[in-house]
Amino acid sequence: MENKIKQLLLQHSLELFGIEIEENLVQFQQTRKEFEGDLTLVVFPFVKIMKSSPNEVASKIGDFLVGKIQEIARYNVVQGFLNILLTDQYWVDQLRLIRTSSNYGFSEQASKGTVLVEYSSPNTNKPLHLGHLRNNFLGYSVAEILKANGHNVIKTQIINDRGVHICKSMLAWERFSPLNSEGERETPQNTGLKGDKLVGKYYVVFDQQLNLEVKTVLERWESNDFSGVSETLKEQINNLVVARTNSLDEKSLEGINSKLKELAKNETSLMRDVKEMLVKWEARDPQTYLLWTTMNGWVYEGFKATYEAMGVNFDRLYYESETYLLGKDIVADGLNKGVFYKKDDGSVWIDLTSEGLDEKLVLRSDGTAVYMTQDIGTAVDRKKDYPDMQGVVYTVGNEQDYHFKVLFLVLKKLGYTWANNCFHLSYGMVDLPSGKMKSREGTVVDADDLMADVIASAKEMTKERGHLEGMSESQKEKLFSQIGMGGLKYFLLKVDPKKRMLFNPEESIELNGNTGPFIQYAHARIHSLLLKAGGYSDFKSTQLLIEEKELVKFIAQYPEIVKAAGAEFSPAIIANYAFELVKLFNHFYQTVPILIEKDELVKNLRLVLCEVVSDIINRSLNLLGIEAPEKM
RNA sequence: GGCUCCGUGGCGCAAUUGUAUAGCGCAUCAGAUUUCGGCUCUGAGGGUUGGGGGUUAGAAUCCCUCCGGGGUCACCA
Incomplete structure (x- = not known):
């Protein structure tokens, strides 16, 4: 119109x-x-x-x-x-049109070109936590939204499965795991621990042992014992000690102490051994490699269970161990083209000062790859895997804003046109009411624990007030999980991604207000209403009630909403629309009689309205990765 | 310090390609419903959109400046 x-x-x-x-x-x-x-x-x-x-x-x-x-x-x-x-006739005609169009509001499948959506991308030395939940729910939802907008979407992740941090867990396990009666070290099988939890446990053990050794090294230095310390390092230490005796304020004192600690770390046998282990790994030393594949295997088993509980999945996995060497050829190529330049020590850089950014290293002086090199390589590699790829959406926390700004610019300068369609889906940190999450202080909220908690609370509440009669145990369990996870996902997705957000565990599974279960409830109630109504066919009305018209008008906006959510990569737009729709529907439901309406044609119109609303709620929730149960 | 993101009733959020009286949820208070699932609905109180200046017929939104908070500025990933 x-x-x-x-x-x-x-x-x-x-x-x-x-x-x-x-x-x-x-x-x-x-x-x-x-x-x-x-x-x-x-x-x-x-x-x-x-x-x-x-x-x-x-x-x-x-x-x-x-x-x-x-x-x-x-x-x-x-x-x-x-x-x-x-005219009312116009709106009645609109409703008829909406009802007959299949997948109303969605574009034709795969009518628009291929987009990769990267999300999750975990390290394999630690279990997933609350931050990963926001990441996964966001990435999954954006992928679904892009699909609804007609894109062919490939869900992907890059698994950070190599590096010093991985070796730390490996070394700690090898060295500090107790032996059982059979003489075996701890495994998921003999401890019953989830694989990612077991490996994460040894990552923590490593840190504890390292701190102990750092302490003894520092004590040695304090007592002027510098055995095995190089002359230059000794001088550094002495300078710091002198500076410490001269400094008065607490802040600089703290700074000096942490610098000393850093130096001491590098002098520990543990760090030396870890670095050695990484070198061995890169040389594909069979024993180290076996340890690595075994422990990563445990982690993948654990992650698999977590992803299943989250309800997310992936079409294509990339592993850093396979991609970390990529990108060097492209750097060499870019060097020839004059996009990059080489410094005297052999390191390769890109100058972005004309764009208002800094100079950025793309290859180390020893010829090895850095993070940026790898990301360039991976991006180009993906284009090879998916020749019709138009762009990539990277779901990564906002601490990497600068990195992606540089990455996209580098890709553009290298002449890749698809770089223009790359988007960093940047999201803010999730805070707890108690403050910032810090792994060192044990305030990290584990993803598995949180999901279990939320499902348990959903169980409590549904048992009290729900309609569970006639459901089998497994059906009930499924329902509790749908409600609990629905609440959690909705809570994390209704907020603008780039904003830092506060996570409130109680509020997330609240059944009232702007929450997932509130929306699920409306859907379940419509379902039961339609069941009770039985069949209905034609509808007609020459005069709409204000409640009816408002609802039709709002429904008519749905295609625009789906488009906007796709254009802005924003599940929040869908979430807020669904909530508004439910509020509007509840008002309609409260004021307008449906089943007891005598005029069949008018009654049918209202039933059709209910049906369309329930369909839109269902598909909107699906776009958020949330299931809409028919009974709850 | 440079760059960057954010600042909206007590709390959590929406509206940020400019537009009418800044919306919503929670919490608080007052009401409705013999009837389709009371996990519902209606109403009230609560705001000089961090401060100041500018552009405009019109600014939460754009520009400048200051204040407060986060992030980032490694031959780490």
């Missing part, structure tokens, strides 16, 4: 305004609910051209439109806003 009016105004702009007008002068907005109307045209832009009062201009346009478009019933003018009222 908006388009129709716009075209009409453009066609007749000469007779109306005296000159040809530009398309962007025709601006619409939603009519405020205190005024009568379904659509509002802002007339200020025309006032300037016509040099008459806003009201006159609006009336002229209003009269013109009423004459030309039969679906327009009448109009009114308030302070330069032209409120247009459409």
